[in-house]
Amino acid sequence: MQAEILPAAAVTTIGLGSSRKVWFPENLTELKELVKRGLYPLGGGSNLVLKDEPDRELLSLKFLKKxxxxxxxxxxxxxxxxxxxxxxxxxxxxxxxxxxxxxxxxxxxxxxxxxxxxxxxxxxxxxxxxxxxxxxxxxxxxxxxxxxxxxxxxxxxxxxxxxxxxxxxxxxxxxxxxxxxxxxxxxxxxxEKQPPPVKTAGSTFKNTPAGAAGLLLDRCGLKGFRVGGVKFSEKHANFTINEGGSFKEFEELIEIATQRVYSTYGVKLELEVKVV
Ligand SMILES: Cc1cc2nc3c(=O)[nH]c(=O)nc-3n(C[C@H](O)[C@H](O)[C@H](O)COP(=O)(O)OP(=O)(O)OC[C@H]3O[C@@H](n4cnc5c(N)ncnc54)[C@H](O)[C@@H]3O)c2cc1C
Known part of the structure; x- marks a missing residue:
């Protein structure tokens, strides 16, 4: 069975976090074996943020092209x-x-x-x-x-x-x-709504009954707000953009936004992106 260690930028669209070992099964027997090992399934990585934890291995489903x-x-x-x-x-x-x-x-x-x-x-x-x-x-x-x-x-x-x-x-x-x-x-x-092609994982938070997450972030003054090399888009506050940042900075940005929205609106934001 084939596996490769790939940089975060090759695995996810936002490109944060550490390199990961990604397994590439080629048939169902191999796939079953790898699923039983509890590997984390990887799609296109467009809603995924990798932590700085190189030990968590990923499972590519690329061969399933029916x-x-x-x-x-x-x-x-x-x-x-x-x-x-x-x-x-x-x-x-x-x-x-x-x-x-x-x-x-x-x-x-x-x-x-x-x-x-x-x-x-x-x-x-x-x-x-x-x-x-x-x-x-x-x-x-x-x-x-x-x-x-x-x-x-x-x-x-x-x-x-x-x-x-x-x-x-x-x-x-x-x-x-x-x-x-x-x-x-x-x-x-x-x-018209989203930032032009940049390193992002799409919507960071889920929308809430109190309003769209982007709107709440915007009203809390977080549009364009950054921690180091990671920021909320100026065009759509709910899109986190990586401009040469780190996972730690992403974590800090999320923490600040969650606290600010909670203290202003009493709403607990929930992540839409998966962090693994
Ligand atoms: C610019 C941009 C715009 C976006 N706009 C939207 C939008 O309008 N609406 C929207 O809903 N999303 C949007 N997204 C987010 C994202 O594209 C979607 O959530 C998409 O469905 C993720 O697919 P993926 O293959 O990239 O999954 P990944 O990001 O690789 O994985 C996402 C989750 O799916 C799981 N997963 C992947 N494959 C499997 C599998 N075979 N079996 C079990 N679990 C699996 C992963 O384990 C992970 O938990 C956007 C993202 C970007 C970058």
Missing amino acids: AEFNGNHLKLGAGVTLREILTLQSQKGFLLLEFLAGIPRATVGGLIAQNAGAFKKEVKELLESVTFITYNGEVATLTKSEIEKSFGYRESPFPKTGVVVEAVFRITPSPVNKVKRLIRHYLKKRL
């Missing part, structure tokens, strides 16, 4: 990227994840685990079933009704209960021109 159509259902392997899905949508003519266009590096596994969403739509709504490997090495499947019950806002049972291998999505056939137009539309809307 894309199988069956009527209005599409089975996708956990390693298929959002970019690959959007290309498939534009070629074959169907609606699925166009509302997420513009998210860099995300994979099916990460999109499901984080129940990614934007513009009032979530991945959960499109899922028919999810197949995963438990940490005992057993293959299990979540049905549509189980998904409805167990997924929430930027939450799912994964990776806590296991590693996603593949999932069946419900697709909506649509003319290629319309699909392409919608992808462009969502991309444009996203670019």
Whole structure:
């Protein structure tokens, strides 16, 4: 089984923290073996921040590239990227994840685990079933009704209960021109709100019942606020940007923001990014 020690910048979009050993299984037997070792599943690293803990090893799902159509259902392997899905949508003519266009590096596994969403739509709504490997090495499947019950806002049972291998999505056939137009539309809307390509892990905190996390941070004067080389974006306060900073600085920034929002609004911010 292959493993490589990779720098944080090669593993995550924000590029903070220490280098990590990443395992690259090439088949299901190897994958099961590695899942049983309790390795932490890695998608595109677009919602992930690495600590300075080189001992915690990661598991790449890159080899899981299945894309199988069956009527209005599409089975996708956990390693298929959002970019690959959007290309498939534009070629074959169907609606699925166009509302997420513009998210860099995300994979099916990460999109499901984080129940990614934007513009009032979530991945959960499109899922028919999810197949995963438990940490005992057993293959299990979540049905549509189980998904409805167990997924929430930027939450799912994964990776806590296991590693996603593949999932069946419900697709909506649509003319290629319309699909392409919608992808462009969502991309444009996203670019209006988010910072240009920089080292970030997307939204740092989950939104709260008291308001969007970005708005609360902004009102607490934290837009553009920095600790060393890590700062909140001037364009969207909930995006943390790495400008040559460290994990320690990220931690400090999060601590300051959490305290300031709590003392001002009595709201406890919860991290959306996963820290491992
Ligand atoms: C510029 C930018 C914009 C973004 N915009 C949005 C947005 O609009 N909406 C949104 O929801 N998110 C957004 N994100 C966050 C991120 O892209 C999503 O959360 C995405 O779903 C993460 O996918 P990933 O493959 O990169 O997962 P990773 O970041 O690699 O992992 C995220 C979590 O998923 C788990 N995971 C990954 N693969 C598996 C698997 N096979 N089985 C079990 N668990 C797994 C990981 O263990 C980790 O807990 C944005 C990020 C960036 C950088």
